[in-house]
Amino acid sequence: ADSLRHKAEARGLVYGCAVKSRNLRDDAQFRAAVANEAGILVPEYELKRQFIQPEPNRYDFAAVDFILQSAARDDQKARGHTLAWYDANPAWLPNALNDSTTAAAKAKLLTEYIAFVTKRYAGRMHSWDVVNEAVEPDNGRSDGMRSQSIWYEALGEDYIPLAFHAAKQADPHALLFLNDFGVEAPIRWNDRRRKALLNLLDRLKSKDVPVEAFGIQGHLHPYRDGFDAKVFARFIHDLEGYGIKLMITELDVSDRGGPDDPQKRDADVAAVTKDFLNVALESHQTLGVLTWGLTDRYTWLSTSDKYKWPDGQLPRALPLDGILARKPMWDAISNAF
């Protein structure tokens, strides 16, 4: 059939997208498009700890379960996002970490959560973003680690091995990802991020931490940052050296800052998508591509102050437009597979 899912599968790859449970439930047109185009789903926010464990003794899995049921009905895979992140944590958690007097007690607040959640979904998750956004050179450390994180503050870098081992033990079959952004652009900030990530992978690999894959988020801002296939290809090549799998986990291509004519922006977005995916998919270690959403009707870019258009117009960063028609970006992804 004619869909991104089938184009990807024909090449032994997977294509899918992030979804919000509410949109799947309330928007039948959206649900049909997701069923048609996606071979793998990831909950866009429902599997972040803030939503899963709003209080120490209360877990809420309903929204994630809803997405997984929908995926099962449409014979789609699913992936989990995310287990250890500096962001989207419940308010009680930093307090609990502060109240813990030993490193062992702090570690338990991480590993027991990971064990509980990954065990609950064991057998149903293709993969997990175990650690999300571990580096941030702008935090001031010479190793580029993101030090402004509840986990780093509590445990230092040890939180990363702890998280991966806990996930591996609870769900030995899911592929375990380190996931991060800001690794594709030819700008100094991305150079520092690439270097910090490669150095981190060196340290994790030397300690036999089960990092099995690297997730390249792929939130591109071509009018702000540019794109250079050679720079990105070098990073992919460096990642290949670790013998891990690769995946584009959150692709969208912001058209913010582009020309007034939306057709021109659509063409630019498609051209960058093509260049970016050609590099990513050239590696035999790359498993596939997920976009962060499917249609411009629902994109996080329009809700984020940092990324939305100042004049309120809809971003055009995803394969389908606001009325679910295929855009040049759809063709670019399809042709890349």
Ligand code: XIL
């Ligand atoms: C975003 C979601 O899309 C939003 O709905 C939410 O409000 C904030 O988070 N990188 C990530 C994702 O790893 O978790 C982020 O998702 C987008 C950037």
